[in-house]
Amino acid sequence: MAKNSAAVRGWPLMVLLLIVLFTAIIFFIKAAYDSCNAHGYVQTESFNRLKPIPSMRFQENPLAFMKFKLVLLVSHELSLSGGPLLLMELAFLLSGVGTEVVWLTNQKPVEPDEVIYSLEHKMLEKGVKVFPAKGQEAIDTALKADMIILNTAVAGKWLDAVLKEDVSRVLPKVLWWIHEMRGHYFKLEYVKHLPFVAGAMIDSHTTADYWKNRTQERLGIKMPDTYVVHLGNSNDLMEVAEDTVARRVLHEHVRESLGVRKEDLVFAIINSVSRGKGQDLFLRSFYESLQIIQEKKLQVPSLHAVVVGSDMNAQTKFETELRNFVVEKRIHDRVHFVNKTLNVSPYLASIDVLVQNSQARGECFGRITIEAMAFQLPVLGTAAGGTMEIVLNGTTGWLHPAGKEGVTALAENIIKLSTDVNMRLRMGKKGYERVKEIFLEHHMSHRISDVLKDVLRKAKNNA
Known part of the structure; x- marks a missing residue:
């Protein structure tokens, strides 16, 4: 009888494990099908208007015209980091419709690098060709290509260094995808060819305006036709975000690995650890919120902070400062450092609130913000950069000032969400609805397809 009882008790666990296994298999082998139940918008800086994107139901992939290009x-x-991963994602989208895609990495370390090896191998598996950035093969490919996409302002150095006297021949078919928001990228050696390319693609209106003003004022050059293209979540990420069983399993597993209980509240910042991303100010806000909770004797769950984006092998001076602060304030049992990762889904499934604390002019866009919203997480973000074009203040999260003046404001917002579970759930739901409306993969594909068509037309006219 005891054996039968044990067997019966074991069945639910076996069923759950089978469901999880099935979900995992589907996740890894399923092709990137387009979502079919949402509408989005095309935004271009030239017209600064919104226009509906049709549903993908029964429709051709918007990038299908790139076949054989x-x-x-x-x-x-x-x-x-964000820029290379975004370009890789575009490479896979294009390769998936039959485009011949060639990848060049301009700056590579002399010594073998595990991350580079892994990412290059992933591209090769997806049908993307990986060539050396210098040499005749690179020049021949550039001259034959229907289109060249330079990723980030710094990639501009490749033009003169490799193409030399052939630069002018390729500029009419260059699309320059810019993600940077910081002033030190405004160097003539990087962007002197920018006025002569077919177009610039930028992830937010705020960044586009900044580049337009700064290039004119600081460098005396004019921006080319500029396209503002908001990003979208990949179909793979959305599958995990919308899979209740997968989310629950990831939630429990990650929390267990961090030593966080089911009833605890977790606030996470997911960015490469650097001063510009504001992990130091986030931890100060987190500590301040703990002090306020203690002083006011507020009844809230135990709070934890997770910093995803560390590099355990090469800790920087800045990261050492973060860890020393945690020890000094005796909050080491509440703060958890996690190494940088390509897969953020497990952490988004396991936390309660995302903190987007990028400083100065903020993020150009901030892909992690819409990824968190897909997991129905409220977002506490700085009122700077592209975050203001994603987060609806008071609806899908709360915004606070960048800089030191934002520390107390962020602490207060942490307390707001800690003391009001209904607010967290309501904001998370609204964020998810916003993602479904304008921040899906097929929305981004439509927006990018309009840009690529325009660039191809210009390249043909200038051939």
């Missing part, structure tokens, strides 16, 4: 992608580096 040759596209050269030039990235300044290959790493787990």
